[in-house]
Amino acid sequence: MKDSDVRQGTLALMVLKTLDVLGPLHGYGIARRIEQISGDLLTVNQGTLYPVLLKLEQEGSIASEWGASENNRKARFYRLTRQGRKQLQAEARSWEQTTAIIERFFAAKVEDLK
């Protein structure tokens, strides 16, 4: 698995979770939230978020519409669709499983295997 694949996959999951928690949000808001939560650990260019948003929208996990933002500029708001919610649940579950496995794997000591 290439590095970028992992990152795009996790980024997509983070986008879904963000929208799940905060409700409809514009691209900048999503980027800020991810930055805050990850404590700037994820130092991606903010721009790379947009291709991920496009892909999610094309797959039907999120939808977007144009609206006026608080300072009267045109802004695009993304929201989670029902399918996106289902996808989030499924992926969160599989993510938990994966991390659990990985955790156990790394925690395992030599004597446990005897």
Add this chain to the structure above:
Amino acid sequence: MKALRRSVRRLTSWATSARNEELLRAEFEDHIARQTADNVQAGLSPIEARRQALLKFGNVEAVKEIYRDQRGLPSIETLVNDTRHAIRRMRKASGVTAAVIVTLALGIGANTAIFAVIDSILIRPLAYPHAEELISIGHAAPGLPGLPSIGCSPSMYFTYREENRSFDQFGLWSLGGASLTGVAEPEMPRTLFVTHGVLDAIGVKPLLGRGSAQEDHTPGSAETVMLTYGYWQRRFGGDESIVGRTLTINSRPHTVIGVMPQEFGFQRDPELILPLQFERNKTFLGPFPGQCIARLKAGVSVEQADADVTRMLGLWLNTWPPNPGMSRTLFQDARLAPRLQPLKQEIVGDIATTLWVVMGTLGLVLLIACANVANLLLVRAESRQQELAIRAALGAGWGRIAREMLVESITLGLLGGALGLGLAYTGLRILVVKGPDTLPRLDEIGVDPLVLTFALGVSLLSGALFGVLPALKYARPRVATLQGVGRTVSQGRERHRARNMLVVVQVALALVLLIGSGLMVRTFQQLRSVHPGFTHPEEIQILHSTMPESIAREPERVMRMQHETLDKLAAIRGVTSVGFGSAAPLEPLLGSSNPVQAEDKGVAEGQVPPLRQIRRIAPGYFTTMGTRVVAGRDFTWTDLYDKRRVAIVSENLAREWWGVPGAALGKRIREIGAADPWREIVGVVENVYDNGVHVKPPEFAFWPALMDRYIWGDERGFAQGGGMFAIRSSRTGTESLLTEAQQAIWSVNGRQPVFLVTTLETLYDQSMARTSFTLVMLAIAGGMGLVLGIVGIYGVIAYVVSQRIREIGIRTALGARPAGLLGMFVRHGLRLAGIGAAAGLVAAAGLTRLMSSLLFGVTALDPVTYMAVSVLLIAAGVLASYLPARRAIALDPVQALRAE
């Protein structure tokens, strides 16, 4: 599912890309504005705040690029772009582009045209409903020596029609001519004779009027006729009131009952359809003038039908009486067996080989054209090398560049194909009008979806074919190319390898084509050198005429009137001799054959004597045709009027029976059957190639035009039915001679129609139509191959010379003699031509075997042709390299050194 939804979205957003672009920019702008605002709040100056925001966002253009790639359909977008670029580049190099497109158009056009012919003749099913159920029924007769197959007799028609268990519809047909008179220009249209059931089996409904019904086939009822579409259009201008009118056919009135539609196509493209009327009580086992057609019942296989016919043959043999004077055992001994084949095969005949050979040669021409174009593109690619290297250095992948080059060549291929399709369409129009009569289903030839698909496929394929070599060679970047900017020195051999190889292939293919056409030329020569049994056919005018029963009934009176006509014809100015007979040589539709027996040659029990060609003639026939009398004498008028029992045979028949021609004199022969009296041979004439010079001449028995009895119970004799007048004159072919001849005939009897006017030379040419058709097609292909091959060699040598001008200058300055330099380049060309020719000889030896059935008098490995063609091609190669080489050495060395 997800992927599917995504591709649908991609497609729709690709279509609305301009608006999307704007929205994307707005969204990014919004993002950056928010970040800037946040940064300002955090205490940065507005300018610094925006700078930081932009930095954080990353490379806007790069993100847009990724975004676009995901959104639309990148492959289609670049394809459109590449095509646009390709067309722009082509416009710039318009000369080369035009050359390429024309070359391709010729190659693709020729192939498309011949494919359209093959499609309509061989591939497309007959235009009849459920044509696959239709079969043709003939018979094999292993008991009759020298006879590959025989047809069906009227008695078989009755038996098969009434007793079969496997046919839905069944009928008998035969082809021939019938005289049409009582119109401004009497003529003898090609006629399809049918029994009841033939048109029903075919299942094509008449366009006008009705098809033949039971009453049209009942003896004694009013005689009727149908017209085919082409004849109706040609002869009657498509006049719909023709139905119900009366035409005089074979001197008897026939009512027109219907017109067949255009899609009714049949062997030899008949013009009239005449219902046959068989009288049951005058029907015997023989003769066998027809072919049977049947529509199989649903679910019945050809094998089952075969078994059914075998069973019915047994019934037939015991149901019908043998012909008067013949025994039933004679028919038993012929050991008839059914021979069933799909109707399409019967109609298409043996044209398939010719067409496939022509298609193959034109395919080779296209290959040569592709090689030529590939060569041109290689040169182009070479001149673009620096551009390509720069692009590669800037990050263009080799796949991207290769794709672009392929798109260019495929665009060329498609343009060439489009033009070629136009050429093919024009060519087909000409072919339909001027094509040989022997080409079946000619009317059906046209451009249909399959042909269009073929043209498209060939265009794409050739585009890919000639594009792949330059793409492979030049798409991969070479660092050295960028450094090599500036003056080049002479290049290594390696760089020319691809072009040399292409030229070798071209020469090899051209050689194959030239050998193919050379073999056809030799065949034609051989055919022409066969002495056909007549001399100076261009001097012989042929007219057919019938004597209506209303004028004369008794054979003797008819003969005396024909004799008087002959005398009048002989008196015309410039006429050297005249003849009269049942048919002229090379009129296969009018010929007849029957077993002939010699008195002193016993026929073994259970054997039938072989068939011989039968012709009835009056004195002067041989003199007029130029047929030499080898032994004995011609008939005399006394022989005819005294009804002496005399005969003349051909040389091959005399040799077969008695060893030498002279020994035949005094021997007696007769047509099979005890009713025919023995006739004494009074003369032997040289062989006449009556079925065309490419087949062995048939053995002939000539009877006097006037006899005491006629075989097959036809008491009326032949002279009444119709006869052929031959006039030998230096004025043959002129209007004035024809007018005078017609007046001579009409002066004896004003109502005697004259038709089927031709010259023996025309018949002679027609008999070689297949050979000359193939010859012309192969000669065109060979000529194109030769020209393209020469252009190929010329191009390579010219290019090499232009690349080595500096080297030539240095060599000249150092004292190299012009002759030596010239030799250097000519040797290069010679080497290419030589290797190509050697490869071509090997290929030709294998490939020409496929056309051996079209050859006559030469083998597919004819050494003369192989030698001559190789020498011709190599000489052409030397010339093609000499011309550009001469230009090089004519240069002033100082100028050459400065050149670049």
